[in-house]
Amino acid sequence: MSSLCLQRLQEERKKWRKDHPFGFFAKPTKKTDGTMNLQKWEAGIPGKEGTLWAEGVYPITIEYPNEYPSKPPKVKLPAGFYHPNVYPSGTICLSILNEEQDWRPAITLKQICLGIQDLLDSPNPNSPAQEPAWRSFSKNKVEYEKKVALQAKQYAK
Amino acid sequence: MASDEEYSLQFDEDESDEEVTALYESRNTSEFTLPDLICHKHATIISQESEFDIDDDEDDAIHEYEDEDDEDDNDDLLALPITMSTKKALSEGSVPNLKYECLTTQGIYERMLKRIHHLQPLFSIPPDDILILMQHYDWNEERLLEKWTEKMDDLLEEIGLNVTSKKIVDNTNSNTRGLKYRKDFSCFICCDDKTTETFSLECGHEYCLDCYRHYIEDKLHEGNIITCMDCSLVLKNLDIDQIMGHASSNILMRSSIKSFVQKHHRNYKWCPYADCKFIIHLKDTSSLGEYTRLHYSPFVKCNESHRFCFHCGFEVHAPADCNVTNAWIKKARKESDNLNWVLTHTKECPKCSVNIEKNGGCNHMVCGNCKYEFCWICESAWAPHGKSFYQCTMYNNDDNGKTKTTSTEDAARRLKRFTFYYRMFNEHEVSAKLDWKLGQTVGIKVKALQEKIGVSWIEGQFLSESIQTLVEGRTSLKWSFAVAYYSDPSHNLTKIFLDNQILLAKAVEELSELLLTKQPEAIMKKKPDFYNKAGFVENRRLALMECGRDLLCKGICKPTD
Numbered sequence: 001m002s003s004l005c006l007q008r009l010q011e012e013r014k015k016w017r018k019d020h021p022f023g024f025f026a027k028p029t030k031k032t033d034g035t036m037n038l039q040k041w042e043a044g045i046p047g048k049e050g051t052l053w054a055e056g057v058y059p060i061t062i063e064y065p066n067e068y069p070s071k072p073p074k075v076k077l078p079a080g081f082y083h084p085n086v087y088p089s090g091t092i093c094l095s096i097l098n099e100e101q102d103w104r105p106a107i108t109l110k111q112i113c114l115g116i117q118d119l120l121d122s123p124n125p126n127s128p129a130q131e132p133a134w135r136s137f138s139k140n141k142v143e144y145e146k147k148v149a150l151q152a153k154q155y156a157k
Numbered sequence: 158m159a160s161d162e163e164y165s166l167q168f169d170e171d172e173s174d175e176e177v178t179a180l181y182e183s184r185n186t187s188e189f190t191l192p193d194l195i196c197h198k199h200a201t202i203i204s205q206e207s208e209f210d211i212d213d214d215e216d217d218a219i220h221e222y223e224d225e226d227d228e229d230d231n232d233d234l235l236a237l238p239i240t241m242s243t244k245k246a247l248s249e250g251s252v253p254n255l256k257y258e259c260l261t262t263q264g265i266y267e268r269m270l271k272r273i274h275h276l277q278p279l280f281s282i283p284p285d286d287i288l289i290l291m292q293h294y295d296w297n298e299e300r301l302l303e304k305w306t307e308k309m310d311d312l313l314e315e316i317g318l319n320v321t322s323k324k325i326v327d328n329t330n331s332n333t334r335g336l337k338y339r340k341d342f343s344c345f346i347c348c349d350d351k352t353t354e355t356f357s358l359e360c361g362h363e364y365c366l367d368c369y370r371h372y373i374e375d376k377l378h379e380g381n382i383i384t385c386m387d388c389s390l391v392l393k394n395l396d397i398d399q400i401m402g403h404a405s406s407n408i409l410m411r412s413s414i415k416s417f418v419q420k421h422h423r424n425y426k427w428c429p430y431a432d433c434k435f436i437i438h439l440k441d442t443s444s445l446g447e448y449t450r451l452h453y454s455p456f457v458k459c460n461e462s463h464r465f466c467f468h469c470g471f472e473v474h475a476p477a478d479c480n481v482t483n484a485w486i487k488k489a490r491k492e493s494d495n496l497n498w499v500l501t502h503t504k505e506c507p508k509c510s511v512n513i514e515k516n517g518g519c520n521h522m523v524c525g526n527c528k529y530e531f532c533w534i535c536e537s538a539w540a541p542h543g544k545s546f547y548q549c550t551m552y553n554n555d556d557n558g559k560t561k562t563t564s565t566e567d568a569a570r571r572l573k574r575f576t577f578y579y580r581m582f583n584e585h586e587v588s589a590k591l592d593w594k595l596g597q598t599v600g601i602k603v604k605a606l607q608e609k610i611g612v613s614w615i616e617g618q619f620l621s622e623s624i625q626t627l628v629e630g631r632t633s634l635k636w637s638f639a640v641a642y643y644s645d646p647s648h649n650l651t652k653i654f655l656d657n658q659i660l661l662a663k664a665v666e667e668l669s670e671l672l673l674t675k676q677p678e679a680i681m682k683k684k685p686d687f688y689n690k691a692g693f694v695e696n697r698r699l700a701l702m703e704c705g706r707d708l709l710c711k712g713i714c715k716p717t718d
Contacts, residue, residue, distance in 0.1 A: 004347055004371060011348030069346055070375040105346050105372055106362065106387035 005068045009038040012109045023057070024113050039064045045113060046157075051121040052148045056155030060092075060116065062109070069105035072097050075112065082151050084123040084134040093129040094119055255448075257439045257467070259460045262414040265436070269296055269414075280305070285393050286318050292382055292410075296417045317384055317391040320359045332361045336399060344368055346386060356400050362387035369400045377405060380412030428459040429470050435459035439467060452478045452709035462625075473629070476705020477636040484716030485639035489579055492572075507536045520588070520666055534584055578642040582635050588669070589631035595672055596624035599680065606677040619684050623668065623691040630665045630694040633701060634658070640705045644714040651713060654704045661697040668694050 009028075016026055023046035031037045041062040047053025058081075064073045075097055076090040077083070085093045095101040096115050128134035136144035273287045276298070280287055293316050294301040304312055313319040336356055343350045344365035357363035362385050369386070376383045383392045394406035418425040418436055428435045437457045439445075445468060448455050454475060455467040465472055469479040477485065506513055506522075508529035513522065520533040530539040603617050637658050644651040668690040674680050680687075708714040 004368070007348055008346065067375060070372050100381065102389075104384070104387050105368070106364075 002066055005064065005066055006038060008069050009064060013038070016109055020110060021114060024117075026062075026109060026113065039066075039068075041109075043109075043113060045117050045120070047152060048117060048121050052145055053120045053152055055149075055152040055157070057157050058120070058155050062112070069107075071099055072103040072107075073112070075116065082133050082147055083120065083130075084125060084137045085119060085127060085129050086133075087129040091129075092116060092119070093127055255439070255444060255455055255457075255467075256441065257437050257457055259458075260436045260438055261434055262411045262418070262436070265414050265417070266410050272298060276302075282313070282318075285395060286313075289318060289382060289391055289393060290316065292413050295420060296414070317382070317389040320390060332357075332359055334358050334396070336366070337363070339363075346372075356396075358385050358390045358392070358396070360385055360388050360390045366400060373397055373400060373405065377408045378412050380409065380414075380416045383409070426457075426465075426467055426470060428461070428463050429465050429472070430459075430461070430463040433459060433461050433463055435461060435463075437467060449479070452706045454478055464629075473632055474636045474639075475633055476702045476708075477639045478706075478709050481639050481643055481709070481714065481716045482636070484643065485582075488575070489582070492575060492579065504533065504536065507531055520584075521670055534581070575642065578638045581638045585631045585635040585638075589628050589635065592627050592631065592669055592672065593624065596620070596627070599672060599674075599677075600624070602677040603680055606681065616681075619687050619691075620680065623687045624672070626691040626694050627665065627668050627672070630661060630668070630698050633698045634661050634665055637661070637701055637705060640708060640714050643716045644708050648713045650704075650708055650711065654701070654708055657697070657701045657704050661694070661701050664690065664694040664697045 013028065020026065024044060026041055026043035028036045028038050029040045029042055041064075043060050043062060044057040045060060046057045047055060058077060061076050062073045063076075065071050075092050075094075077086050077092060079090040080088065081090055087093065094115060096103060096107055096112065123133075123137060125134065125138050133144070133147070136147065269291060270284075270288075273284050273291060276287060277284055279302070290301055290305070290312070291298070294304070310319070334357070336354055338353075339355050340352045341350060342353055342355055342363075342365060344353070344355070344367075346364050346368040349365070351365070354366045355363050356366055356369050364386055372386055373383060373392070383397065384390060385392065392400075394410070397406040397409065398404050418427065423442055424439055426437050426439075427433075428437065437459060439455075439457075445455055448468070454469075454473075456464055456473050456475070457467045458464045466474060466479065466482075469482060471479075471482055471486075474482040504513055506524040506526060506529060508531075509524060509527040513524060521530065521539050522533050523530050531537060532539050600617075600620055603620055604614075607614065607617050637654075641651070641655060641658065644654065668687075671683060671686055671690055674683060705714070
């Protein structure tokens with residue numbers, strides 16, 4: 001790991017501990033020897049109040065490449081997650097997480113987490129990442145909402 | 158290069174030839190091959206004579222042929238002494254209108270800069286900004302102009318050339334573009350507090366120079382527009398050079414041009430040779446279809462003299478066309494596991510069984526141990542090869558007598574047949590490489606000699622030309638085995654093709670043998686020999702290529718799995 005990557009991640013951790021949005025959690029994972037792995041984080045994204053997603057807290061993993069912060073981290077929801085912009089593997093399709101699009105080295109963990117929370121209830125039908133959720137979202141809203149509510153229960157707090 | 162007029166003459170001929178489907182004796186296509194047949198006969202008679210006669214002999218053949226064909230309206234073309242270069246142009250695929258240029262990324266970039274200079278009066282912004290716009294629109298001038306007329310100011314904002322009022326950080330102090338020197342600066346990217354130089358654009362997002370350098374370094378090879386580390390404001394080339402401390406924006410521009418070339422692969426092709434930096438640009442690709450139809454291949458040559466096929470990106474593969482080449486390569490890849498044994502570089506001397514490594518291109522081997530002379534390919538005595546024909550290109554179909562065969566026998570025979578052709582193909586590939594290597598060493602020796610006795614470099618040109626001809630001859634020979642493999646063996650034309658193949662193989666081996674002359678003095682003395690043999694190889698090669706194309710046009714050679 002480059003020193004730049006490490007230094008920045010330590011700072012991200014400090015900042016997160018000092019202040020983070022309500023209902024969210026994020027922490028580095030532990031290596032098998034018990035030491036902290038700053039390059040892989042686990043976090044929880046609460047659904048926005050007043051939306052179908054509100055009931056759940058959705059677990060994500062954040063993996064930082066060695067080239068971070070030049071390159072964006074890879075953020076994943078559980079495989080098979082029901083959302084139009086989440087690939088079957090769980091990888092999230094979001095422009096701020098895409099190096100060719102809107103990723104900037106100055107983007108923080110907080111911004112990423114808030115960005116994902118935002119995406120949950122406002123999917124982008126123009127960049128579908130999976131068939132089932134995208135199809136229902138654009139063709140059959142009733143079914144879509146039913147499935148989302150069911151999923152929220154599954155990930156309930 | 159020959160003039161266009163000559164090209165079109167040849168082309169028209171071929172067009173009319175399409176209709177004359179009769180026999181191979183139809184006058185036009187036989188332009189090269191019929192003389193060869195005659196020459197073939199002559200060669201038997203004169204094989205004992207000196208090599209100098211071979212060229213004359215061929216001229217005779219052409220005259221004879223003309224006499225036979227009175228109503229020929231192409232007399233001028235035939236009567237013209239067909240020089241090597243015109244011949245080359247005629248058959249190397251320079252069918253009309255293949256006008257191309259050889260460029261480098263730098264060359265393309267400079268051309269873009271010139272265009273920008275031209276366009277500047279249309280825009281009210283500095284050339285550096287137009288450059289960014291061009292980069293954004295993949296160097297597509299028309300699209301840029303269209304968008305520009307549509308929404309000038311919005312465009313500048315959208316791409317990040319102008320600051321949007323809402324994006325400015327409320328920090329009046331740092332809202333100037335450029336480098337600053339700061340005490341106790343806390344950089345948000347690396348999270349370090351230090352006294353350092355910093356950089357920011359008009360947006361006021363200020364970071365330390367080290368972070369910016371890391372960031373830019375990572376992006377230079379991607380060729381995309383580089384923006385501020387926080388917002389979408391663009392770093393111009395000047396900013397990049399200022400941050401990096403040297404002209405790094407050049408690398409970015411070159412990467413951008415590279416992706417431009419990749420995206421326009423229909424018109425632009427990288428030279429496929431290792432480490433070659435040239436790009437061939439074909440403006441008008443409409444004639445490519447015509448090439449395919451006539452079984453020509455659009456061969457192009459970069460400024461490093463690397464020749465390759467613009468269509469399939471492979472080396473010059475005549476007489477095979479792209480389809481045959483493709484099928485052959487696939488097949489060879491599939492079968493190569495079975496054929497690994499073929500690829501070994503050593504063979505045992507058929508007489509004394511000592512292991513022999515082939516370190517030159519010539520197939521005439523002399524065992525260092527027992528002095529036995531044999532042919533590398535068929536491993537039988539060399540004597541019959543030298544005097545009569547070079548039989549080694551012939552696949553002996555020894556199953557002629559049998560009528561009933563089981564399917565396993567059939568498969569075995571098919572594999573055997575392929576193995577034979579594959580082996581031939583490989584032998585000539587390896588030989589071509591060895592010839593090239595040997596040629597380089599000989600070249601150095603001759604050059605040294607020239608400097609010693611003070612003759613001009615032009616005196617030694619024959620050597621490099623001969624090596625070039627030799628390698629091209631071997632390459633054509635190599636690919637002719639792919640054509641032969643896919644051709645109907647019972648057809649008369651295939652037999653003619655195989656005869657032509659033998660002639661080229663013989664010519665090539667003779668030229669290759671000349672290269673084995675060790676002393677540079679002797680090489681200089683043999684200059685006329687080199688010229689004769691090289692001319693011979695070239696003629697044979699062109700004849701073989703025409704004949705191969707004929708097989709393809711008439712559907713006798715059909716690539717199958």
